[in-house]
Amino acid sequence: MPFSSLGLSPYVLPALQQGLQQAGYHEPTPVQQQAVPLSLQGRDLVVLAPTGSGKTAAYVLSILQQFFMAPARRPRVLEQLVLVPTRELALQVADVFTTLGRELARRPHVVCAVGGVSINPQMMALRGGADVVVATPGRLLDLLAHNALSLRQVRRLVLDEADRLLELGFGDELRQILAELPVQRQTLLFSATFPADIAALAAAGLRDPQHLHIGTQAPVEIEQRAFHVDSERRVALLLELLEEAQWPQLMVFVGSIRDGERLAVALRKADVHAQVLHGQLAQGRRVRLLQDFRDGELRVLVATDLAARGIDIARLPAVVNYDLPRSPADYLHRIGRTGRAGEKGQAVSFVDAASLAHWRLIGKRHRLEVALEQRPGFEPRQVAPPAVAADGNGGIKGRRPSRKDRLRAAAAAGKPAD
Incomplete structure (x- = not known):
């Protein structure tokens, strides 16, 4: 037409x-x-x-x-x-x-x-x-x-x-x-x-x-993959995928500003040009980061869900869910940064033991059939915790333990709390 x-x-x-x-x-x-x-x-x-x-x-x-x-x-x-x-x-x-x-x-x-x-x-x-x-x-x-x-x-x-x-x-x-x-x-x-x-x-x-x-399923142009990986191995897996796929640019979604800063530091230590986009940055800084990313001067943009909607990066080849989105609805918003205007794209999600139940909820909500892969050398060792109730917004209650819970768990394991 x-x-x-x-x-x-x-x-x-x-x-x-x-x-x-x-x-x-x-x-x-x-x-x-x-x-x-x-x-x-x-x-x-x-x-x-x-x-x-x-x-x-x-x-x-x-x-x-x-x-x-x-x-x-x-x-x-x-x-x-x-x-x-x-x-x-x-x-x-x-x-x-x-x-x-x-x-x-x-x-x-x-x-x-x-x-x-x-x-x-x-x-x-x-x-x-x-x-x-x-x-x-x-x-x-x-x-x-x-x-x-x-x-x-x-x-x-x-x-x-x-x-x-x-x-x-x-x-x-x-x-x-x-x-x-x-x-x-x-x-x-x-x-x-x-x-x-x-x-x-x-x-x-x-x-x-x-x-x-119009339809709310993920576009067919987006190839979706998910890796079952322990939380502490995600940086190493991300670096391996960057090297293997040779993505010229990548948007990586994280669950918090602190996690984003830590990931960007780890990537820069590995000689990957990465910066963090989040809501507490000054507007001028946010505009410059996005423009640098659009111009190809920045290889990896680590972002909180601030960037999940409305930001259009032409021909972005891939996105990675380093942390799964709290709301299942945000999954499609995140991966929709790639595969735009008929272009092909890839969306990769990291799923650790703690987020396994939430990944299944995302799949159920969006009728996804994405196999959970185990990559050689990154086989998970952690065991999934008991299932917890979902909150009214689709997120998982109890996903992040309180400090008191962490102290009790550390005492039981004979380790200092973080």
Whole structure:
């Protein structure tokens, strides 16, 4: 199916197709095939689609057409608002607007408004108005408090990674923002999962929405493997896989900032250029790390789940789950960093004795049939602990013992506690 079949105007299609080719899209993805025509018709949408499915381009295409076909207004009036959960995703979405709209005869003024940096440059960028604002909820409310913009004429609202917005505690902020928006507007809600709070948000904020379920299974382009390995042997196994596969770049997911720092140090000692990306870094540092990774100047990016969604690294050959994600839903978000836009990719998970039950839960939730391999020289020696109950979020209760538990275990074993 060509892009010309999506209902895009012939006045903008040639310019948009040039931008799409630069972004690596040669034909529409399934989410674009289904969402773009309905969006252009003005329908409210609830789109359930996995990471890496091309959903950002789906709503950016319809926004760019709506902007271009409308008469120019001076001063500019904010009519298009995109809300995202993280600074990284906001920057990436703004970059998609730039890429896809680069060849348009009239291009929108897009302002990216995120926290963690000074508000003053963003307020300056909003002088004279903006055509599109891509924002995190907290910073948008800050700008509203400073009277730097108005939401009264917004015609289209996009909630990208809506489940993540609610997971990160933006529910109250979303309600405040929705109260500032016109009742008569188009709302597009994109989410990777559809929990009860997302259903409630859709029921409250959308008008007779069309529901699209694109599919939440791992893309067939991703080869998934899992190794049963003792926790203390994971660094050695990772280094062996790096040498064997000769991945030019790799994203490695860890469970905590401390674990990430330790792993990055171990990799650098082995002459592997590695850095850590996490939420406590300054925004400028995070941007530079991602740019270095995109430019190929950094071989391994060790990341917490901050990077599991929304970060698009073109042609990333592989990801490794050094630690399994606490939530089974995050497994697909993590591995979706590879195998994007039709490219092949590999996803490798390390499973130790303590996480064996959780790995089985992830497989059950996603209907995965990934054999648990034992690599010669790395056969596990640790025995799996007794099964524990899963918590309501899919994570494993008791996964990390308390200090008191560690002291008792150390005393029983005759060893000092860590």
